[in-house]
Amino acid sequence: MNIILSNSSGIPIFEQIEKAIKEAIFSNELREEDMLPSVRSLANELKISFLTVKRAYDGLEQAGFIKTIQGKGSFVAPKNLDLIKEEKLKEIQGYIEKIYDISKISNISEEEIKELFKMIFEEEI
Amino acid sequence: MDNNIELQNVSKKYKDFELENISFNVPKGCIVGLIGENGAGKTTTIKSILNITRAEGTVKIFGKDSKENEKEIKEEIGVVLDDSFLSEYLTAKQVSSIMKDFYKNWDENKYINLLKEFNLPKDKLIKDFSSGMKMKLKIATAISHNPKLLILDEPTSGLDPVVRNEILDIFRKYIEEDETRSILLSTHITTDLEHISDYIVFIEKGKIVFNLPTDELLENYGIIKCSKDDFTKLDEKDYIAYKKGKYQYEVLTSDKNVIRNKYNITIIDKPSIEDIMLFYIKGEK
The missing domain is CATH 3.30.70 (Alpha-Beta Plaits)
Incomplete structure (x- = not known):
């Protein structure tokens, strides 16, 4: 698993860790029941505070991607396809919002955007 | 008990300097950095924790009053102070035979292994060590009785970046070996803390200015x-x-x-x- 952190990206470090672990889960690099590194060992490895890693793990646990068993460690939770879909939809929504912003500024109509979408989807086939 | 050290309203009055109501905790499994200018009160705080300086207020270590249980507590602490050390006319090997008498739990094997790991010669006089080597020897000496708590005053000052990094790695390893351990270190080299501390306590003119998680300082x-x-x-x-x-x-x-x-x-x-x-x-x- 790769966890590549940037100090200058403006994205909080704990979010970058969450994202890297989610990506590893999506790509099946981390599978159900796989054990994650302990909070302290990951913190030491990434040379960051233990609390930052804990925050990332807490976030992943709340979102249902991992589960933590007291005294044993954190494990990848059974894959929830709905969860993954929801996550990806959120990502797509972000892009669409950007498209919306650009189209508003440059006076491009909804129809024209829809036409573009159609073209791209049809190209696929 | 979740804290290895608890300070409550620790105060000390000198003629020209006053430490005022210092309160903070060092949680288990955490590395806490004490920062501040020279003369802000970092060393006085550390010496009050160790009962070297008699201060008012309460200091609890491992949940016990540090004054009443001093002897018992000190068996479980490793300390590196700026001005403390054995004679410079000893070799690293001779240090071990002296420490054996100090600590019940002195682990000679561990010490010898640490010397090897830190690339320190066993039979050379300490006076011929570089300052980086001396600091590594002090740390090896401080952790070879497997203490639950490590307290260090300015462990990285005056050292080059490579040695400083080696020392930070020693601290990381020490904590990872047993996650109920803690480290309290004072420093004015704050960049070191960005990569190692979990909490930062900032002291200025004898008072605490803030006590915050490192990631909150860096992210918020x-x-x-x-x-x-x-x-x-x-x-x-x-x-x-x-x-x-x-x-x-x-x-x-x-x-x-x-x-x-x-x-x-x-x-x-x-x-x-x-x-x-x-x-x-x-x-x-």
Whole structure:
């Protein structure tokens, strides 16, 4: 698993860790029941505070991607396809919002955007 | 008990300096950095914890009163102070035979292995060691009785970046070996803390200015760079301190998201711990 952190990206470090672990889960690099590194060992490895890693793990646990068993460690939770879909939809929504912003500024109509979408989807086939 | 050290209202009055109501905790499994200018009270705080300086207030170590249980507690602590060490006319090997008498739990094998790991010669006189080697020897000596708590005063000052990094790795390993351990270290090299500490306690003129998780300082704090006009629009409660320049204002905020949402300000830089410290000490309020 790769966890590549940037100090200058403006994205909080704990979010970058969450994202890297989610990506590893999506790509099946981390599978159900796989054990994650302990909070302290990951913190030491990434040379960051233990609390930052804990925050990332807490976030992943709340979102249902991992589960933590007291005294044993954190494990990848059974894959929830709905969860993954929801996550990806959120990502797509972000892009669409950007498209919306650009189209508003440059006076491009909804129809024209829809036409573009159609073209791209049809190209696929 | 979740804290290895608890300080409550620790105060000490000297003729020209006063430590005032210092209270903070060192939680289990955490590395806490004590920062401040020279003479701010870092060493006095550490010496009060160790009962070398008799101070008012209570210090609990491992949940026990540090004055009443001093002997028992000291068996479980490793200490590195600036001015403490055995004779320079000893070899690293001879140090071990002396320490054996000090600590019930002295682990000679561990010590010899640490010397090897840190590349320290066993039979050379300490006086011929470089300052980096001396510090590594002090740390090896401090952790070879497997203490639950490590307290260090300025362990990285005066050392080059490579040795400093080696020392930080030693601390990381020490904590990872047993996650109920803690480290309290004082330093004025704040960049070291960005990569190792979980909490930072900032002392200035004998008082605590803040005690915060390192990631909160690095993620939530921001330095706004703006024009005088933009500065005058800022609500006083939204910033901590500012520096007035000829061409720009620099303003420290503890929550850059508030600034982003509330004002039309585009440049908010990520501060270093040193930047934050300088704003508190030198900035206008």
